[in-house]
Amino acid sequence: MPLSSRHLLGLQGVPKEDIQLILDTAVTFREVLERPIKKVPTLQGKTVVNLFFENSTRTRISFELAQKRLSADTVNFSTSTSSTKKGETFKDTVKNIEAMKVDMIVVRHQSAGVPQFLTRISDANIINAGDGAHEHPTQALLDMYSIREKFGHLEGLRVCIVGDIAHSRVALSNIFGLKAMGAEVSLCGPLTMIPRDIEKLGVKVIHDIDQAIRENDVLNVLRIQLERQAGGLFPSLREYHNYFGITSERLEKNGKEDIVILHPGPINRGVEISSEVADGPYQIILDQVTNGVAVRMAVLYLLGTLNKADGR
Amino acid sequence: MKIVLKNVKLLNPEQKLNQSGDMLVTDGVIKKIGSLTSEDLKNARVFELNNKYVVPGLFDMHVHLREPGREDEETIITGSSSAASGGFTGLACMPNTNPAIDSAELVSFIKEKAKNHLVDVYPVGAVTMERKGEALSPMAELNDAGVVAFSDDGDAVKDAKILRLAFEYASMYNLPIMEHCEDESLKGGAMNEGVTSTFLGLPPMPSIAEDLTVMRDIMMAEYTGGKIHITHISTKNAIEMVRQAKKRGIRITSDVTPHHFSLTEEALKTYDTNTKMNPPLRTRADVDAVLEGLKDGTIDAIASDHAPHSIEEKEMEFIYAPNGIVGLETELGLALSELVNKKVLTLEELIKKLAINPRRILNLPVPKIAEGEIANLTIIDPELIWTVDVKAFRSKSKNSPFDKRLLTGKALGVINKGKMFFEDKFFAI
Numbered sequence: 111m112p113l114s115s116r117h118l119l120g121l122q123g124v125p126k127e128d129i130q131l132i133l134d135t136a137v138t139f140r141e142v143l144e145r146p147i148k149k150v151p152t153l154q155g156k157t158v159v160n161l162f163f164e165n166s167t168r169t170r171i172s173f174e175l176a177q178k179r180l181s182a183d184t185v186n187f188s189t190s191t192s193s194t195k196k197g198e199t200f201k202d203t204v205k206n207i208e209a210m211k212v213d214m215i216v217v218r219h220q221s222a223g224v225p226q227f228l229t230r231i232s233d234a235n236i237i238n239a240g241d242g243a244h245e246h247p248t249q250a251l252l253d254m255y256s257i258r259e260k261f262g263h264l265e266g267l268r269v270c271i272v273g274d275i276a277h278s279r280v281a282l283s284n285i286f287g288l289k290a291m292g293a294e295v296s297l298c299g300p301l302t303m304i305p306r307d308i309e310k311l312g313v314k315v316i317h318d319i320d321q322a323i324r325e326n327d328v329l330n331v332l333r334i335q336l337e338r339q340a341g342g343l344f345p346s347l348r349e350y351h352n353y354f355g356i357t358s359e360r361l362e363k364n365g366k367e368d369i370v371i372l373h374p375g376p377i378n379r380g381v382e383i384s385s386e387v388a389d390g391p392y393q394i395i396l397d398q399v400t401n402g403v404a405v406r407m408a409v410l411y412l413l414g415t416l417n418k419a420d421g422r
Numbered sequence: 423m424k425i426v427l428k429n430v431k432l433l434n435p436e437q438k439l440n441q442s443g444d445m446l447v448t449d450g451v452i453k454k455i456g457s458l459t460s461e462d463l464k465n466a467r468v469f470e471l472n473n474k475y476v477v478p479g480l481f482d483m484h485v486h487l488r489e490p491g492r493e494d495e496e497t498i499i500t501g502s503s504s505a506a507s508g509g510f511t512g513l514a515c516m517p518n519t520n521p522a523i524d525s526a527e528l529v530s531f532i533k534e535k536a537k538n539h540l541v542d543v544y545p546v547g548a549v550t551m552e553r554k555g556e557a558l559s560p561m562a563e564l565n566d567a568g569v570v571a572f573s574d575d576g577d578a579v580k581d582a583k584i585l586r587l588a589f590e591y592a593s594m595y596n597l598p599i600m601e602h603c604e605d606e607s608l609k610g611g612a613m614n615e616g617v618t619s620t621f622l623g624l625p626p627m628p629s630i631a632e633d634l635t636v637m638r639d640i641m642m643a644e645y646t647g648g649k650i651h652i653t654h655i656s657t658k659n660a661i662e663m664v665r666q667a668k669k670r671g672i673r674i675t676s677d678v679t680p681h682h683f684s685l686t687e688e689a690l691k692t693y694d695t696n697t698k699m700n701p702p703l704r705t706r707a708d709v710d711a712v713l714e715g716l717k718d719g720t721i722d723a724i725a726s727d728h729a730p731h732s733i734e735e736k737e738m739e740f741i742y743a744p745n746g747i748v749g750l751e752t753e754l755g756l757a758l759s760e761l762v763n764k765k766v767l768t769l770e771e772l773i774k775k776l777a778i779n780p781r782r783i784l785n786l787p788v789p790k791i792a793e794g795e796i797a798n799l800t801i802i803d804p805e806l807i808w809t810v811d812v813k814a815f816r817s818k819s820k821n822s823p824f825d826k827r828l829l830t831g832k833a834l835g836v837i838n839k840g841k842m843f844f845e846d847k848f849f850a851i
Contacts, residue, residue: 199737222741223693226692243624308620
């Protein structure tokens with residue numbers, strides 16, 4: 111069964127079957143990554159453009175590797191300056207790139223809604239690699255893949271996302287994806303970093319990190335962006351670490367040394383997570399990175415081989 | 423020159439006028455109302471109007487004409503023509519031009535440019551120099567030059583002390599301060615804060631930013647005895663505060679835009695930048711409060727906040743696109759569709775909010791429909807069903823979220839200053 115959409119804009123509203131299909135397909139590609147020759151001819155002849163309007167080394171490299179391992183032709187366009195500041199508008203940039211005949215566009219942008227906008231001005235398959243504080247679906251898919259790899263299932267698991275939820279694109283995609291797969295999702299962080307009314311998405315909000323540790327099977331620890339302190343969202347990195355940081359003492363104290371720890375990276379050691387935990391036995395942070403390539407291969411493959419008539 | 427408006431319903435709640443008949447207009451003056459003789463009809467251009475309404479010319483008290491500064495988006499002439507096409511014979515234009523309207527010379531420049539157009543253009547002066555919120559504009563000079571109100575629209579008057587001085591100074595000339603209510607420290611963001619902004623991942627604008635400034639302004643108006651007009655009011659709490667302030671006898675009035683009574687934040691789900699405005703589209707509860715406020719008179723007027731933007735600026739990534747939409751040519755249609763047809767307001771009540779109250783708030787005379795009066799009129803068909811087509815707008819800009827929307831009710835034409843606009847043409851009468 112093919113995917114029900116020809117784009118991956120987010121996980122909101124994506125049916126369980128689609129997520130299941132992507133995760134199952136990724137298992138095959140994960141196996142490919144263990145071979146001496148890590149390349150399959152699946153997307154030969156397809157052209158993929160990575161349009162990155164915001165700095166991101168790891169996501170771009172992960173996508174690029176995924177494309178190369180599927181034998182697609184890949185081109186990178188990276189700029190961190192907004193199109194409003196240079197002469198050309200975003201629309202013109204995209205129109206120009208499209209005129210060179212591309213099949214798929216992977217896009218990362220500071221503004222929420224850019225992937226949706228792209229579907230209106232381009233015929234390519236659009237993959238969202240992070241838009242503003244909206245969604246980052248492949249990150250959530252690789253998180254789910256990694257959790258499933260660890261537990262064998264997602265249904266019934268209790269997952270807590272810890273940190274700056276309000277400015278995170280990872281949180282929302284995780285909430286939509288995990289809930290679709292039957293997991294329970296809670297959020298933990300300073301209330302200044304929890305968006306208003308987010309409980310209406312069916313998640314529990316906790317501001318006591320010890321409670322979050324006690325009540326969950328998995329912690330997905332988000333990166334604290336240092337500039338948020340300047341914005342006054344929390345008083346100091348020290349206070350953040352003392353009240354929300356994940357340390358081995360804290361895990362021990364709550365009898366949860368074996369809680370599974372995820373982190374989308376890059377890690378601020380000593381802020382949201384201590385080095386001991388980040389390098390400890392129950393973290394799966396580097397597995398996430400490896401799985402990320404496999405999951406992105408699955409998404410590219412499923413969208414790239416979809417007939418135009420399938421999915422809307 | 424003679425024209426005859428045949429078979430019309432004359433409606434002016436201000437004069438308690440509601441009668442059917444014909445009207446003879448000679449050289450721009452209403453000569454006769456009632457049944458006309460063959461002598462009256464001789465050499466007259468006759469418009470057979472089949473029981474359509476003739477009301478006092480509509481007035482929009484919140485329009486951005488963009489000239490001087492952004493003539494690529496709108497000019498005094500194109501904006502005025504857009505107003506005429508939407509059924510308006512008068513408008514007040516906001517001072518956030520470049521340079522801002524903070525000098526008598528700019529007021530004269532605008533009036534001079536507008537003087538031969540059918541539509542009366544009344545500039546609003548800036549409260550502070552360059553709208554920076556630091557030093558008062560020359561309010562007395564601006565008053566002499568003909569401004570009808572003061573506003574730093576785009577921003578609220580940032581500083582409470584300056585606001586106090588502005589109220590006191592403007593009171594000498596009985597002019598209102600029109601406030602765009604938004605707390606400076608809570609500014610920023612791209613849409614109303616709530617579950618929808620979380621859902622869409624867009625930076626939020628909290629409704630409390632409007633509420634706090636409305637509260638401050640009400641207190642300051644009460645303390646100084648000044649006149650406050652809350653423009654484009656949009657939140658439930660702000661409306662309730664205005665309601666209570668009116669009960670306490672504070673000199674306060676308010677207006678609302680058509681988009682704030684016809685759309686909710688749900689419209690942003692497509693990330694169409696034509697749904698991005700400030701104040702942002704709010705929740706269903708806010709829209710219900712707007713409707714209630716219109717009904718009970720808490721909201722005195724309807725004004726478009728007509729904000730033309732170029733295509734290239736609006737076709738931008740959502741967070742970078744500018745706020746605002748063009749509104750003059752959909753305003754009456756939306757008001758008739760959403761308010762009169764849905765029985766929120768009667769047609770008489772709507773005419774008060776679109777023609778009478780805006781002029782009252784700005785101390786302007788309200789046109790009368792009577793023999794000997796200058797003809798300043800709008801002809802309305804409240805039942806005409808039409809589809810909005812931005813390409814047909816007279817405005818230079820096309821940024822409207824209402825393109826292709828089906829509306830019931832439209833202006834058929836306007837008459838003012840010896841000129842008429844009818845069937846998409848301007849001509850002398």
